[in-house]
Amino acid sequence: MSPGELSSVQLEELHQLLLVECRDLECQLQRSEEGAKPVQLGTPIGRLSRMDAIQQQEMTRAGRLTLETKLRQVRSSLDAYGRGVYGVCRFCEEPIGYHRLKARPEAPFCLACQDRRET
Numbered sequence: 001m002s003p004g005e006l007s008s009v010q011l012e013e014l015h016q017l018l019l020v021e022c023r024d025l026e027c028q029l030q031r032s033e034e035g036a037k038p039v040q041l042g043t044p045i046g047r048l049s050r051m052d053a054i055q056q057q058e059m060t061r062a063g064r065l066t067l068e069t070k071l072r073q074v075r076s077s078l079d080a081y082g083r084g085v086y087g088v089c090r091f092c093e094e095p096i097g098y099h100r101l102k103a104r105p106e107a108p109f110c111l112a113c114q115d116r117r118e119t
């Protein structure tokens, strides 16, 4: 095993983290669904509270987008796990490393590639 590659114990630990994360995100998305419904313009709630409601809704929507993106990454990591390629950077195909995955089990890229993509 080369340095950076995951032992089977580490792999299973990260797999469990992903499963928990997946359920958690699905749950959060379900809960926020109610808040993301369009504001009823006909509802007599007054101008200020309507603006509040719209603002609240924008925040909920932005939050949902973040959750959805993360859920996609978690699912795709679970898929990679199923294919036996989990923990490998999708760009350079080097091992992502246990410590990075422990902090972000859904990370699709190694730190170097992530940095390169963000700059």
Ligand SMILES: [Zn+2]
Residues within 6 Å of the ligand: 089, 090, 091, 092, 093, 094, 109, 110, 111, 112, 113, 114
């Ligand atoms: Zn990489």
